[in-house]
Amino acid sequence: MDILASFEWSFIWENREELWEGFKNTMKASAIGIGGAFVIGLVLGAIRAHRIPVASQLAATYVEIIRNTPILVQIFFIFYFLPRVGVSLEPFTVAWVAVMIWGGAFNTENFRAGFEAVPQRLREAGLALGFSPFKTFLNVTLPVGGRIALPSSINTYISVLKNTSLMLVVGYAELTAVAYSIQANTFRTFEMFAVLAVAYLAIVWMLSALIRLLEARLRLPEAL
Amino acid sequence: MQERGEGIAAALADEPGAKTNGTPVVRAEQIHKSFGDNVVLDGIDLEVSTGETLVVIGPSGSGKSTLLRCINLLEPIQSGRIFFEGEEITKKGVRVDQVRQRIGIVFQQFNLFPHLRVMDNLTLGARRVKKMPRREAEERARDLLVRVGLPEKERSYPHQLSGGQQQRVAIARALVMQPHVMLFDEVTSALDPELVGEVLVVMRDLARSGMTMIVVTHEMQFAREVGDRLTFMDEGKIVEQGIPADVLDRPKQERTRKFLRRSLQMAHSLEELTITQEGEAE
Numbered sequence: 001m002d003i004l005a006s007f008e009w010s011f012i013w014e015n016r017e018e019l020w021e022g023f024k025n026t027m028k029a030s031a032i033g034i035g036g037a038f039v040i041g042l043v044l045g046a047i048r049a050h051r052i053p054v055a056s057q058l059a060a061t062y063v064e065i066i067r068n069t070p071i072l073v074q075i076f077f078i079f080y081f082l083p084r085v086g087v088s089l090e091p092f093t094v095a096w097v098a099v100m101i102w103g104g105a106f107n108t109e110n111f112r113a114g115f116e117a118v119p120q121r122l123r124e125a126g127l128a129l130g131f132s133p134f135k136t137f138l139n140v141t142l143p144v145g146g147r148i149a150l151p152s153s154i155n156t157y158i159s160v161l162k163n164t165s166l167m168l169v170v171g172y173a174e175l176t177a178v179a180y181s182i183q184a185n186t187f188r189t190f191e192m193f194a195v196l197a198v199a200y201l202a203i204v205w206m207l208s209a210l211i212r213l214l215e216a217r218l219r220l221p222e223a224l
Numbered sequence: 225m226q227e228r229g230e231g232i233a234a235a236l237a238d239e240p241g242a243k244t245n246g247t248p249v250v251r252a253e254q255i256h257k258s259f260g261d262n263v264v265l266d267g268i269d270l271e272v273s274t275g276e277t278l279v280v281i282g283p284s285g286s287g288k289s290t291l292l293r294c295i296n297l298l299e300p301i302q303s304g305r306i307f308f309e310g311e312e313i314t315k316k317g318v319r320v321d322q323v324r325q326r327i328g329i330v331f332q333q334f335n336l337f338p339h340l341r342v343m344d345n346l347t348l349g350a351r352r353v354k355k356m357p358r359r360e361a362e363e364r365a366r367d368l369l370v371r372v373g374l375p376e377k378e379r380s381y382p383h384q385l386s387g388g389q390q391q392r393v394a395i396a397r398a399l400v401m402q403p404h405v406m407l408f409d410e411v412t413s414a415l416d417p418e419l420v421g422e423v424l425v426v427m428r429d430l431a432r433s434g435m436t437m438i439v440v441t442h443e444m445q446f447a448r449e450v451g452d453r454l455t456f457m458d459e460g461k462i463v464e465q466g467i468p469a470d471v472l473d474r475p476k477q478e479r480t481r482k483f484l485r486r487s488l489q490m491a492h493s494l495e496e497l498t499i500t501q502e503g504e505a506e
C-alpha cells in the first residue's frame with residue numbers, strides 16, 4: 001500500500017516529453033520492422049511453399065537460425081559483430097533491422113503454411129483460366145493463402161512490436177529505454193514500469209483492434 | 225429451354241469459329257501417359273470437330289480425368305501429340321497459358337475462388353488474363369449468369385450457393401473466356417441427385433448452341449441425348465466408339481457390355497445384379 005500511496009502522477013507528467021519521444025521511436029522501429037517482416041515473410045514464404053531450389057534451402061536455414069537463437073543474441077550479433085566486418089549501424093538501424101529479421105523468419109513460416117494450405121485444385125482452376133504460374137500465385141495462392149496466414153502473422157507483428165523494447169541494450173531511445181533511464185536517475189521505478197505496462201498494453205490493443213478489423217474484412221468465408 | 229440454348233450461342237456470337245473449318249478442334253495422336261510404373265493412358269487417339277459433343281465413359285481409374293488434364297496441358301504426356309485447332313500444343317516452346325485461355329475446363333469439385341464473389345469469380349480471368357475492361361467483362365458475365373439461370377447471385381460468395389449453383393457458376397466462369405472447346409470432368413458427380421438436372425440442362429443447351437465439348441460423365445441419359453459420339457475407355461485405352469445409342473444399346477465389346485451392365489442406370493433393376501468373386505457387381 002505504501003507504494004500506491006507514494007505513487008506520483010505528476011512525476012509521469014513531468015517526464016511526458018521524453019516518454020513521448022520514446023513512444024514515437026518505438027512506433028518508428030515497429031512500423032519499419034513490421035513492414036519489413038511482412039515483405040520478407042511473403043517473398044520467402046512463397047519461395048518455401050513452391051520449393052524453389054537453392055533459394056528455398058537458404059530461406060529454411062535463415063528461419064532455423066533465427067527461430068532457434070534468442071533474439072538478444074541476434075541483436076548483439078548485429079550490434080557488436082557487424083561493425084568488426086565493416087558494417088557499422090546506428091542504434092535506430094540496428095533496432096528495426098533486428099526486429100525485421102526476427103519477424104521475417106517467423107512470418108516466412110506463417111506464409112509458407114498459408115500458401116501450402118491452398119488446395120492444388122484451386123491453383124489448377126487459375127492455370128486453366130490461362131494465368132501463368134506466377135500470375136496464378138498473385139491471383140489465387142496469394143489472396144487465399146494470405147488470408148489463411150493472417151491470424152498467425154498478426155501474432156508475429158505484435159511480437160515484433162514488443163521486441164523493440166529489447167533495443168534498450170543497444171541504446172536506442174525507444175519507450176522502454178527512456179523509461180529505464182529515467183527511473184535509473186530518479187529511482188521512480190514503480191511509476192516508470194507502470195507507464196511501460198500501460199503504454200504497451202494500449203499499443204498492442206490498438207494494433208490488435210486495427211488488425212482484427214482488417215481480418216474481419218478479409219476473412220475467408222468458408223473452410224477450404 | 226431451346227430459347228436458353230440460343231441465348232448461350234448469342235453470348236458467344238463473336239466466336240472466331242470459322243477459322244477452324246474442317247480441322248478438328250482437338251486431335252490426339254497416340255497419347256501415352258504414366259505415373260511412375262502406372263500406365264494411365266495407353267495410346268489414345270481422339271478427334272473432336274467443331275460443334276461436336278464427345279462423351280467419354282469408363283470405369284473409375286480408366287484414365288478419363290487424366291485424358292482431359294493432358295488435353296488442357298495440366299499433365300505432361302510421355303509420348304504422342306495433341307493438336308488444338310491444327311496447331312500442335314505438346315511440342316516445345318508452346319505458350320501453355322495462351323493455349324489454356326482457349327480451352328475451358330470444369331471440374332468435379334467446382335473449384336470456385338472462395339474469397340471472391342460470383343461476379344469476380346467470373347470476371348477475374350477476363351480482366352487479368354485477357355485485359356478486358358471491367359465494365360465489358362461484367363456485362364459478359366451478367367449475360368452468362370442469366371444463361372445459367374443465376375442472374376440474382378452475382379453478389380454471393382461461392383459458399384452461399386448450393387452445389388448445383390456453384391457448378392453452374394463454374395461453367396459460366398469458363399465461358400467468360402470464350403473458349404473454343406469445353407472440357408467437363410464428371411461435373412455432376414459431387415452433387416446431390418436433385419441438383420444434377422439443373423447442371424445437365426445448362427450443358428445440354430451449351431451443346432445445342434454449337435459449343436465443342438468433351439464430356440466425361442456417368443450420366444447415361446445425358447450421353448444418349450446430348451452426345452454426338454460416345455467413347456468407352458478402359459485401362460487407358462479406347463475400347464469402343466460410336467453413336468451413343470448404338471454403343472449403349474448394342475455394345476460390340478465384351479468389356480463395354482460388362483461396364484454397362486454394372487452401371488446401375490443400365491440395369492433394369494437391382495435384382496439383376498450380383499457380386500462376383502472379384503467383388504464387383506455383375
Ligand SMILES: Nc1ncnc2c1ncn2[C@@H]1O[C@H](COP(=O)(O)OP(=O)(O)OP(=O)(O)O)[C@@H](O)[C@H]1O
Binds near residue numbers: 282285
Ligand atoms: N497425380 C497422380 N499421380 C499418380 N497417379 C495418378 C495421378 N492422377 C491419377 N493417377 C492414377 O491414374 C489412374 C487414372 O486416374 P484418373 O483420375 O484419370 O481416372 P478416371 O477415369 O478419371 O477415374 P474416376 O472415374 O474415378 O474419376 C488411376 O490409377 C490413378 O490412381
Ligand SMILES: [Mg+2]
Binds near residue numbers: 288289
Ligand atoms: Mg476422374
